[in-house]
Amino acid sequence: MDTILGPLYYAVSWIIVQFHSFYSLVFDRNSGAAWGLSIVSLVVLIRICLIPLFVKQIKATRNMQALQPKMKAIQERYKSDKQRQSEEMMKLYKETGTNPLSSCLPILAQSPFFISLYQVLNHIAQGKVVGVIDKPLLESARQAHIFGAPLSVKFMDSASKVESLGATLTDVRVVTVIMIVLMSLSQFYTQRQLMTKNVDLTVKTPFMQQQKMLMYVFPIMFAVFGINFPVGVLVYWLTTNVWTMGQQMFVIRRNPTPGSLAFEQRQERLRAKGKLKEDPAQVEAKKAAEAARASRQQPKRQTKSQRQTGGQPSAGEQAAEQQKQDESSKPKPAGGSSRSAKSGQRKGGPQRPKHPSKK
Structure with a gap:
Protein backbone atom coordinates (compact mmCIF):
# COMPACT_ATOMS: atom_id res chain seq x y z
CA MET A 1 0.00 0.00 0.00
CA ASP A 2 2.81 2.42 0.91
CA THR A 3 4.55 1.68 -2.41
CA ILE A 4 1.43 2.27 -4.50
CA LEU A 5 0.19 5.38 -2.67
CA GLY A 6 3.65 6.73 -1.85
CA PRO A 7 3.37 9.68 -4.29
CA LEU A 8 -0.01 10.59 -2.81
CA TYR A 9 1.51 10.59 0.69
CA TYR A 10 3.93 13.25 -0.48
CA ALA A 11 1.17 15.23 -2.22
CA VAL A 12 -1.20 15.17 0.75
CA SER A 13 1.50 15.91 3.33
CA TRP A 14 2.91 18.75 1.19
CA ILE A 15 -0.52 20.40 0.86
CA ILE A 16 -1.11 20.12 4.62
CA VAL A 17 2.33 21.58 5.40
CA GLN A 18 1.74 24.55 3.09
CA PHE A 19 -1.60 25.36 4.72
CA HIS A 20 -0.04 24.83 8.15
CA SER A 21 2.67 27.39 7.34
CA PHE A 22 -0.01 29.89 6.40
CA TYR A 23 -2.21 29.34 9.47
CA SER A 24 0.86 29.45 11.75
CA LEU A 25 1.02 33.16 10.99
CA VAL A 26 -2.24 33.57 12.94
CA PHE A 27 -2.33 30.63 15.38
CA ASP A 28 0.26 28.77 17.42
CA ARG A 29 2.07 26.36 15.08
CA ASN A 30 1.51 23.50 17.54
CA SER A 31 -2.20 24.21 18.06
CA GLY A 32 -5.15 22.17 16.87
CA ALA A 33 -6.50 25.25 15.10
CA ALA A 34 -3.47 25.47 12.77
CA TRP A 35 -3.42 21.75 11.97
CA GLY A 36 -7.20 21.31 11.94
CA LEU A 37 -7.73 24.22 9.56
CA SER A 38 -4.99 22.76 7.36
CA ILE A 39 -7.01 19.55 7.01
CA VAL A 40 -10.23 21.51 6.35
CA SER A 41 -8.43 23.52 3.67
CA LEU A 42 -7.19 20.28 2.12
CA VAL A 43 -10.83 19.14 1.80
CA VAL A 44 -11.92 22.42 0.24
CA LEU A 45 -9.08 22.28 -2.28
CA ILE A 46 -9.91 18.70 -3.25
CA ARG A 47 -13.62 19.44 -3.60
CA ILE A 48 -12.94 22.46 -5.80
CA CYS A 49 -10.83 20.24 -8.04
CA LEU A 50 -13.70 17.73 -8.16
CA ILE A 51 -16.30 20.25 -9.38
CA PRO A 52 -16.00 18.97 -13.01
CA LEU A 53 -16.85 15.48 -11.74
CA PHE A 54 -19.76 16.91 -9.80
CA VAL A 55 -21.06 18.57 -12.99
CA LYS A 56 -20.74 15.22 -14.74
CA GLN A 57 -22.69 13.64 -11.90
CA ILE A 58 -25.51 16.15 -12.37
CA LYS A 59 -25.65 15.43 -16.11
CA ALA A 60 -25.77 11.71 -15.42
CA THR A 61 -28.67 12.27 -13.02
CA ARG A 62 -30.51 14.27 -15.70
CA ASN A 63 -29.97 11.48 -18.23
CA MET A 64 -31.30 8.94 -15.77
CA GLN A 65 -34.37 11.12 -15.23
CA ALA A 66 -34.96 11.38 -18.99
CA LEU A 67 -34.86 7.59 -19.25
CA GLN A 68 -37.53 7.07 -16.57
CA PRO A 69 -40.45 6.48 -19.01
CA LYS A 70 -38.47 3.92 -21.01
CA MET A 71 -37.35 2.20 -17.82
CA LYS A 72 -40.92 2.00 -16.62
CA ALA A 73 -42.01 0.49 -19.94
CA ILE A 74 -39.28 -2.17 -19.66
CA GLN A 75 -40.36 -2.96 -16.11
CA GLU A 76 -43.98 -3.37 -17.15
CA ARG A 77 -43.09 -5.49 -20.17
CA TYR A 78 -40.71 -7.87 -18.36
CA LYS A 79 -42.08 -7.69 -14.82
CA SER A 80 -42.22 -11.49 -14.62
CA ASP A 81 -38.67 -11.97 -15.97
CA LYS A 82 -36.12 -10.16 -13.81
CA GLN A 83 -33.13 -11.38 -15.80
CA ARG A 84 -34.55 -10.13 -19.10
CA GLN A 85 -35.49 -6.87 -17.38
CA SER A 86 -31.88 -6.34 -16.25
CA GLU A 87 -30.57 -7.16 -19.74
CA GLU A 88 -32.89 -4.64 -21.35
CA MET A 89 -31.91 -2.00 -18.78
CA MET A 90 -28.22 -2.50 -19.51
CA LYS A 91 -28.93 -2.35 -23.23
CA LEU A 92 -30.75 0.96 -22.74
CA TYR A 93 -27.82 2.36 -20.73
CA LYS A 94 -25.41 1.36 -23.47
CA GLU A 95 -27.51 2.85 -26.29
CA THR A 96 -27.93 6.20 -24.52
CA GLY A 97 -24.40 6.36 -23.09
CA THR A 98 -25.66 6.61 -19.52
CA ASN A 99 -23.73 5.25 -16.55
CA PRO A 100 -25.87 4.66 -13.42
CA LEU A 101 -22.70 4.67 -11.28
CA SER A 102 -21.76 8.22 -12.25
CA SER A 103 -23.34 9.49 -9.04
CA CYS A 104 -20.52 7.76 -7.13
CA LEU A 105 -17.70 9.43 -9.06
CA PRO A 106 -16.95 12.18 -6.49
CA ILE A 107 -16.74 9.60 -3.71
CA LEU A 108 -14.51 7.29 -5.75
CA ALA A 109 -12.24 10.19 -6.72
CA GLN A 110 -11.82 11.21 -3.08
CA SER A 111 -10.97 7.71 -1.88
CA PRO A 112 -7.20 7.85 -2.66
CA PHE A 113 -6.84 11.16 -0.81
CA PHE A 114 -8.86 9.82 2.10
CA ILE A 115 -6.64 6.72 2.35
CA SER A 116 -3.49 8.84 2.02
CA LEU A 117 -4.55 11.20 4.82
CA TYR A 118 -5.43 8.20 6.97
CA GLN A 119 -1.95 6.77 6.48
CA VAL A 120 -0.22 10.13 7.03
CA LEU A 121 -2.00 10.54 10.38
CA ASN A 122 -1.19 6.94 11.30
CA HIS A 123 2.50 7.64 10.69
CA ILE A 124 2.24 10.76 12.87
CA ALA A 125 0.60 8.74 15.67
CA GLN A 126 3.41 6.19 15.49
CA GLY A 127 6.09 8.91 15.46
CA LYS A 128 7.22 8.09 11.92
CA VAL A 129 8.32 10.61 9.32
CA VAL A 130 6.04 10.55 6.27
CA GLY A 131 6.13 12.47 3.01
CA VAL A 132 7.47 15.98 3.60
CA ILE A 133 6.59 15.96 7.30
CA ASP A 134 9.99 15.89 8.99
CA LYS A 135 10.86 15.48 12.68
CA PRO A 136 10.01 19.06 13.81
CA LEU A 137 6.67 19.01 11.98
CA LEU A 138 5.99 15.52 13.32
CA GLU A 139 6.38 16.68 16.92
CA SER A 140 4.23 19.73 16.22
CA ALA A 141 1.42 17.60 14.75
CA ARG A 142 1.53 15.19 17.70
CA GLN A 143 0.99 18.06 20.12
CA ALA A 144 -2.03 19.44 18.19
CA HIS A 145 -5.38 18.86 19.96
CA ILE A 146 -8.94 19.53 18.79
CA PHE A 147 -11.30 20.07 21.74
CA GLY A 148 -8.87 18.12 23.89
CA ALA A 149 -8.38 15.19 21.47
CA PRO A 150 -5.05 14.72 19.60
CA LEU A 151 -5.38 14.64 15.82
CA SER A 152 -3.71 11.24 15.51
CA SER A 160 -1.77 4.88 27.98
CA LYS A 161 -1.33 5.94 24.33
CA VAL A 162 -3.78 8.80 24.73
CA GLU A 163 -2.15 9.99 27.94
CA SER A 164 1.29 9.91 26.29
CA LEU A 165 -0.03 12.59 23.91
CA GLY A 166 -1.26 14.77 26.76
CA ALA A 167 -4.99 13.92 26.64
CA THR A 168 -7.54 11.83 28.51
CA LEU A 169 -9.45 8.85 27.15
CA THR A 170 -12.79 10.45 28.09
CA ASP A 171 -12.07 13.58 26.05
CA VAL A 172 -11.02 11.50 23.05
CA ARG A 173 -14.13 9.32 23.10
CA VAL A 174 -16.55 12.20 23.62
CA VAL A 175 -15.03 14.13 20.71
CA THR A 176 -14.94 11.12 18.38
CA VAL A 177 -18.53 10.07 19.18
CA ILE A 178 -19.85 13.58 18.52
CA MET A 179 -17.98 13.78 15.22
CA ILE A 180 -19.15 10.32 14.13
CA VAL A 181 -22.79 11.22 14.90
CA LEU A 182 -22.46 14.48 12.93
CA MET A 183 -20.91 12.59 10.01
CA SER A 184 -23.73 10.05 9.94
CA LEU A 185 -26.49 12.65 10.24
CA SER A 186 -25.05 14.87 7.52
CA GLN A 187 -24.69 11.92 5.16
CA PHE A 188 -28.23 10.69 5.85
CA TYR A 189 -29.71 14.17 5.35
CA THR A 190 -27.85 14.61 2.07
CA GLN A 191 -29.15 11.33 0.63
CA ARG A 192 -32.66 11.86 1.99
CA GLN A 193 -32.84 15.31 0.45
CA LEU A 194 -31.86 13.81 -2.89
CA MET A 195 -34.50 11.06 -2.63
CA THR A 196 -37.42 13.20 -1.47
CA LYS A 197 -36.91 16.43 -3.42
CA ASN A 198 -34.82 15.88 -6.53
CA VAL A 199 -36.11 12.65 -8.11
CA ASP A 200 -39.40 11.42 -9.50
CA LEU A 201 -40.61 8.86 -6.93
CA THR A 202 -43.45 7.59 -9.15
CA VAL A 203 -41.02 5.42 -11.14
CA LYS A 204 -38.92 2.74 -9.47
CA THR A 205 -35.62 1.99 -11.20
CA PRO A 206 -32.35 0.30 -10.23
CA PHE A 207 -30.88 3.80 -9.89
CA MET A 208 -33.58 4.72 -7.39
CA GLN A 209 -33.04 1.53 -5.44
CA GLN A 210 -29.30 2.21 -5.37
CA GLN A 211 -29.80 5.73 -3.99
CA LYS A 212 -32.26 4.48 -1.39
CA MET A 213 -29.80 1.82 -0.27
CA LEU A 214 -26.96 4.36 0.01
CA MET A 215 -29.18 6.56 2.18
CA TYR A 216 -29.09 3.91 4.92
CA VAL A 217 -25.79 2.16 4.20
CA PHE A 218 -23.45 5.17 4.34
CA PRO A 219 -24.49 6.43 7.79
CA ILE A 220 -24.12 2.90 9.18
CA MET A 221 -20.67 2.61 7.59
CA PHE A 222 -19.57 5.89 9.17
CA ALA A 223 -20.85 4.79 12.55
CA VAL A 224 -19.11 1.40 12.37
CA PHE A 225 -15.78 2.37 10.81
CA GLY A 226 -15.57 5.82 12.41
CA ILE A 227 -14.33 4.36 15.69
CA ASN A 228 -11.18 3.28 13.83
CA PHE A 229 -10.57 6.69 12.19
CA PRO A 230 -8.06 9.12 13.70
CA VAL A 231 -9.54 12.43 14.82
CA GLY A 232 -7.86 14.19 11.88
CA VAL A 233 -9.60 11.83 9.42
CA LEU A 234 -12.93 12.48 11.15
CA VAL A 235 -12.32 16.20 10.63
CA TYR A 236 -11.63 15.50 6.95
CA TRP A 237 -14.75 13.39 6.41
CA LEU A 238 -17.09 15.64 8.39
CA THR A 239 -15.90 18.62 6.35
CA THR A 240 -16.46 16.85 3.03
CA ASN A 241 -19.96 15.76 4.15
CA VAL A 242 -20.91 19.32 5.05
CA TRP A 243 -19.51 20.55 1.72
CA THR A 244 -21.53 17.93 -0.17
CA MET A 245 -24.71 18.81 1.72
CA GLY A 246 -24.37 22.54 1.00
CA GLN A 247 -23.42 21.94 -2.63
CA GLN A 248 -26.43 19.69 -3.16
CA MET A 249 -28.82 22.15 -1.48
CA PHE A 250 -27.60 24.86 -3.85
CA VAL A 251 -28.05 22.67 -6.95
CA ILE A 252 -31.49 21.39 -5.90
CA ARG A 253 -32.73 24.92 -5.30
CA ARG A 254 -31.24 26.52 -8.43
CA ASN A 255 -31.25 23.66 -10.93
CA PRO A 256 -33.58 20.85 -9.80
CA THR A 257 -34.42 17.74 -11.79
CA PRO A 258 -37.49 18.27 -14.03
CA GLY A 259 -40.58 16.58 -12.61
CA SER A 260 -39.31 16.54 -9.03
CA LEU A 261 -40.79 18.24 -5.97
CA ALA A 262 -37.93 20.76 -5.94
CA PHE A 263 -38.68 21.60 -9.59
CA GLU A 264 -42.33 22.35 -8.79
CA GLN A 265 -41.30 24.51 -5.82
CA ARG A 266 -38.89 26.46 -8.01
CA GLN A 267 -41.60 27.00 -10.62
CA GLU A 268 -43.91 28.37 -7.93
CA ARG A 269 -41.21 30.77 -6.70
CA LEU A 270 -40.56 32.03 -10.22
CA ARG A 271 -44.29 32.36 -10.87
CA ALA A 272 -44.76 34.37 -7.66
CA LYS A 273 -41.95 36.74 -8.70
CA GLY A 274 -43.38 37.11 -12.19
CA LYS A 275 -40.28 35.63 -13.79
CA LEU A 276 -41.99 32.57 -15.23
CA LYS A 277 -43.79 33.13 -18.55
CA GLU A 278 -46.29 30.38 -19.20
CA ASP A 279 -47.02 29.03 -22.65
CA PRO A 280 -50.07 30.86 -24.17
CA ALA A 281 -51.50 27.55 -25.34
CA GLN A 282 -51.33 26.20 -21.79
CA VAL A 283 -53.01 29.35 -20.45
CA GLU A 284 -55.87 29.06 -22.97
CA ALA A 285 -56.30 25.37 -22.20
CA LYS A 286 -56.44 26.14 -18.47
CA LYS A 287 -59.08 28.87 -19.02
CA ALA A 288 -61.18 26.56 -21.20
CA ALA A 289 -61.05 23.84 -18.56
CA GLU A 290 -62.12 26.29 -15.84
CA ALA A 291 -65.00 27.59 -17.98
CA ALA A 292 -66.19 24.06 -18.71
CA ARG A 293 -66.00 23.22 -15.03
CA ALA A 294 -68.03 26.34 -14.10
CA SER A 295 -70.77 25.71 -16.69
CA ARG A 296 -71.15 22.07 -15.94
CA GLN A 297 -74.64 21.30 -14.51
CA GLN A 298 -75.33 18.87 -11.75
CA PRO A 299 -77.47 15.87 -12.82
CA LYS A 300 -81.12 15.89 -11.67
CA ARG A 301 -82.17 13.49 -9.01
CA GLN A 302 -83.98 10.47 -10.44
CA THR A 303 -86.76 8.46 -8.92
CA LYS A 304 -86.46 4.78 -8.24
CA SER A 305 -88.48 3.82 -11.33
CA GLN A 306 -86.30 6.08 -13.50
CA ARG A 307 -83.16 4.44 -12.21
CA GLN A 308 -84.66 1.02 -12.97
CA THR A 309 -85.69 2.01 -16.51
CA GLY A 310 -82.36 3.63 -17.32
CA GLY A 311 -83.44 7.19 -16.59
CA GLN A 312 -86.74 7.15 -18.62
CA PRO A 313 -89.98 7.97 -16.71
CA SER A 314 -92.75 5.36 -16.64
CA ALA A 315 -96.11 5.77 -18.42
CA GLY A 316 -97.92 6.64 -15.15
CA GLU A 317 -95.35 9.29 -14.31
CA GLN A 318 -95.66 10.75 -17.81
CA ALA A 319 -99.46 10.98 -17.47
CA ALA A 320 -99.22 12.59 -14.03
CA GLU A 321 -96.73 15.10 -15.31
CA GLN A 322 -98.94 15.94 -18.30
CA GLN A 323 -101.95 16.43 -16.01
CA LYS A 324 -99.99 18.84 -13.81
CA GLN A 325 -98.96 20.82 -16.87
CA ASP A 326 -102.62 20.97 -18.15
CA GLU A 327 -103.93 22.17 -14.80
CA SER A 328 -101.28 24.80 -14.49
CA SER A 329 -102.06 26.08 -18.01
CA LYS A 330 -105.86 26.55 -17.36
CA PRO A 331 -106.93 30.18 -16.65
CA LYS A 332 -108.25 30.75 -13.15
CA PRO A 333 -111.85 32.20 -12.96
CA ALA A 334 -112.27 35.68 -11.52
CA GLY A 335 -113.89 36.33 -8.16
CA GLY A 336 -112.71 33.38 -6.27
CA SER A 337 -111.11 30.05 -6.36
CA SER A 338 -112.20 27.12 -8.49
CA ARG A 339 -113.82 25.49 -5.46
CA SER A 340 -116.15 28.51 -4.85
CA ALA A 341 -117.01 28.66 -8.56
CA LYS A 342 -118.14 25.05 -8.54
CA SER A 343 -120.23 25.56 -5.40
CA GLY A 344 -121.89 28.67 -6.95
CA GLN A 345 -122.67 26.71 -10.08
CA ARG A 346 -124.44 24.08 -8.02
CA LYS A 347 -126.53 26.73 -6.20
CA GLY A 348 -127.45 29.11 -9.02
CA GLY A 349 -127.54 26.84 -11.99
CA PRO A 350 -130.38 24.73 -13.38
CA GLN A 351 -131.48 21.95 -11.12
CA ARG A 352 -132.46 18.48 -12.12
CA PRO A 353 -136.26 17.84 -12.07
CA LYS A 354 -137.51 15.66 -9.33
CA HIS A 355 -139.26 12.43 -10.22
CA PRO A 356 -143.01 12.54 -9.54
CA SER A 357 -144.00 10.49 -6.61
CA LYS A 358 -146.22 7.56 -7.16
CA LYS A 359 -149.78 7.84 -6.22
Missing part, protein backbone atom coordinates in the same frame (compact mmCIF):
# COMPACT_ATOMS: atom_id res chain seq x y z
CA VAL A 153 -5.66 9.19 18.12
CA LYS A 154 -8.70 6.93 17.61
CA PHE A 155 -11.70 5.95 19.68
CA MET A 156 -10.30 2.46 20.26
CA ASP A 157 -6.81 3.59 21.34
CA SER A 158 -5.63 2.65 24.82
CA ALA A 159 -5.58 5.07 27.74
